[in-house]
Amino acid sequence: MIRLHDNLSSGNGYKVRLLLAQLGVAYERIEYDIDRGETRTPEFLRGINANGRVPVLETEGGEFLPESNAIIFFLAEGTSYLPDDPMGRARVLSWLFFEQYSHEPNVATPRFWATHGIEMTEERRISLRQKRELGRAALGVMEGHLAENDFFVGGRYTIADVALYAYTHVAPEGGFDLEPYPFVRAWIRRVASQPGYVP
Amino acid sequence: MIRLHDNLSSGNGYKVRLLLAQLGVAYERIEYDIDRGETRTPEFLRGINANGRVPVLETEGGEFLPESNAIIFFLAEGTSYLPDDPMGRARVLSWLFFEQYSHEPNVATPRFWATHGIEMTEERRISLRQKRELGRAALGVMEGHLAENDFFVGGRYTIADVALYAYTHVAPEGGFDLEPYPFVRAWIRRVASQPGYVP
Structure with a gap:
């Protein structure tokens, strides 16, 4: 196993x-x-x-x-959660790298600090301001894409959605307000209604 | 084209x-x-x-x-620069995500600041200290792997090497001393001797 x-x-x-x-x-x-x-x-x-x-x-x-x-x-690999054409796979990867570079460090870290009782030193307070700004920019990129697409790649649920959903749906725990992102909120509901979903 | x-x-x-x-x-x-x-x-x-x-x-x-x-x-895809077995491809991806999450933000950004004449505000000075520490940690992970492997995946040159080489070989421009990483330095020479290499 x-x-x-x-x-x-x-x-x-x-x-x-x-x-x-x-x-x-x-x-x-x-x-x-x-x-x-x-x-x-x-x-x-x-x-x-x-x-x-x-x-x-x-x-x-x-x-x-x-x-x-x-x-x-x-x-x-070989399942419906990953496209089988090269450009579809590349588009999935593009969103996965976006998630790790532009999204996760900014959206996830403030939540980690808040939920793990990390002391907010002056260094972290300065860093938090930058992360808020960059995190909102990343959510804005998602919002723009989801305004015209139900899912991130190829019109269906893939691991690009899995990756971006993970920290987006709990972003409010790190102090991000999702109110200004109605298409992101609608997509969060779509992901949560997928077969086999677990919270 | x-x-x-x-x-x-x-x-x-x-x-x-x-x-x-x-x-x-x-x-x-x-x-x-x-x-x-x-x-x-x-x-x-x-x-x-x-x-x-x-x-x-x-x-x-x-x-x-x-x-x-x-x-x-x-x-x-379909070339010798990417393995064709699923685990080999996954190992390449693992290093590519390592590069974007643990390496590039710490090793590349100080070089960008130094070479683009970016003003070193107090915020950036604090951030630089963190990036130095995390950047050295990333170089240490590479050093440990290269102590036992000529290349990052499958014993041959792949896009994992391409990705990690890009900012590692110019890391000194951002103030990183590569002297403590002899296996990284030997790998840099190996990459630069690959067919078709361009500086």
């Missing part, structure tokens, strides 16, 4: 859990307490992910694959 | 230029002055990339594909 090295509060972990549920794939989940540094131990860094992060997928063959968006791409 | 919407100082643009040279694909290059905001005009945002960034690949069919790592994945 495959294993997911995971943390329940992680939106990156949730992407994988959501897709595995929709694919109907059974798996064993191993929880790490990231507040206690359990993904930064010498054993974890040596054996599971040298970059000290979860989620990491462990295959039945004992191979370890880090990076949430690489994991969901791997799991979605 | 395909077109590359680009900026010559961009390492993300360089990834695409390097791969296109190695593939022997002819293309037209369109240069944007990012210091003058040429990728943030209403025309650019509406017609080329709503996220206001280059590089963007324009296909012969007039489709626009943003995100450097999505572009090189798309161009490398």
Whole structure:
């Protein structure tokens, strides 16, 4: 059975859990307490992910694959959650990289600070102002795309939606108001009504 | 002929230029002055990339594909620069996401500030300290992997190397000393000796 090295509060972990549920794939989940540094131990860094992060997928063959968006791409191969034409796949990847570069660092980190009781030092307060601005810009890019499309790629639900949904639907926990983004809110409802959806 | 919407100082643009040279694909290059905001005009945002960034690949069919790592994945499909087994491809993607999340924001941004004459405000000075620390951590992850592997995936040169090479080989321009990373330095020389390499 495959294993997911995971943390329940992680939106990156949730992407994988959501897709595995929709694919109907059974798996064993191993929880790490990231507040206690359990993904930064010498054993974890040596054996599971040298970059000290979860989620990491462990295959039945004992191979370890880090990076949430690489994991969901791997799991979605050959299924309806990933287009089979090269440009469709490239468009999915384009949104996955947008998510990791322009969206997640700005939308997810303020939520992490708020929900993990991280002390808001002067450094973090300055950083938070930048993240608010860049996070709203990322939500604006999504809003523009969703004004003309029901889903991110090819008119149907794919892992591009899975990836972007993970931190967008909980963005208010990090202080982002979704009121100015009606198309994003409608898309959140569409994703939540997909077969096999798990909250 | 395909077109590359680009900026010559961009390492993300360089990834695409390097791969296109190695593939022997002819293309037209369109240069944007990012210091003058040429990728943030209403025309650019509406017609080329709503996220206001280059590089963007324009296909012969007039489709626009943003995100450097999505572009090189798309161009490398079916070539020796991308493995054809699912786990090999997933490993390449894992490094591409590592590059965009853990490496580029920390290793590339200080270089951008230094080479584009960006004013070092107190905000940026604080941010620079964090980026130095995280950038060294990313270089450390690469060093550990390259201590045991000649290239990032499957023992041969792939787009994982292309992506990570882009900002690593010019990291000293952003104040990163590569002296403590001998395996990274040896890999930089290996990449530069690949057929079709362009500086």
